[in-house]
Amino acid sequence: MHSNASAQTPAITVAGFEQLLQTHHPFSAILGAEILEIGVGTATLLLPDDAAHQRLGGIVAGPMLMGLADLALYAAIVGATGNAEAVTASLSINFLRKTPPGGVLAHARVLKTGRTCAGDVTLVPAVGGEPVAQVISTWGLPAARKP
Numbered sequence: 001m002h003s004n005a006s007a008q009t010p011a012i013t014v015a016g017f018e019q020l021l022q023t024h025h026p027f028s029a030i031l032g033a034e035i036l037e038i039g040v041g042t043a044t045l046l047l048p049d050d051a052a053h054q055r056l057g058g059i060v061a062g063p064m065l066m067g068l069a070d071l072a073l074y075a076a077i078v079g080a081t082g083n084a085e086a087v088t089a090s091l092s093i094n095f096l097r098k099t100p101p102g103g104v105l106a107h108a109r110v111l112k113t114g115r116t117c118a119g120d121v122t123l124v125p126a127v128g129g130e131p132v133a134q135v136i137s138t139w140g141l142p143a144a145r146k147p
Helices: 014-024 026-030 062-081
Strands: 034-038 042-047 087-095 104-112 116-125 133-140
Touching: 014 026, 014 034, 014 062, 034 062, 042 062, 062 087, 062 104, 062 116, 062 133
Parallel strands: none
Antiparallel strands: 034 042, 042 104, 087 133, 104 116, 116 133
């Protein structure tokens, strides 16, 4: 990543990414996540407040948080590289505390691009407060297919 990455234009727009999800990743609709921002190697998504995302006790379920983080980093990687065929190679999550009722924000950033990308995601309550989870993930970028 270049130090002036924020001044560059992302390789995909929010609308373009939403279309990509509809056509190639329809399963992502299960989360109902809202794509708030995509930058060059960054993305912010919102997992809305939804009782269907919760486990016993009203806590947002871990698989929902993992799915949100995975989707957020995918958006950041496509924003950085333009390669929509990126695939998760690893994802490690540290659950730091219970997620309070309400939505969850995912702040993703790409730390390295190339044939393998690496990044992290911080998950925080939409109402504010301390992070509820930290995610580290690596991705493979297959060679782009010729049209």
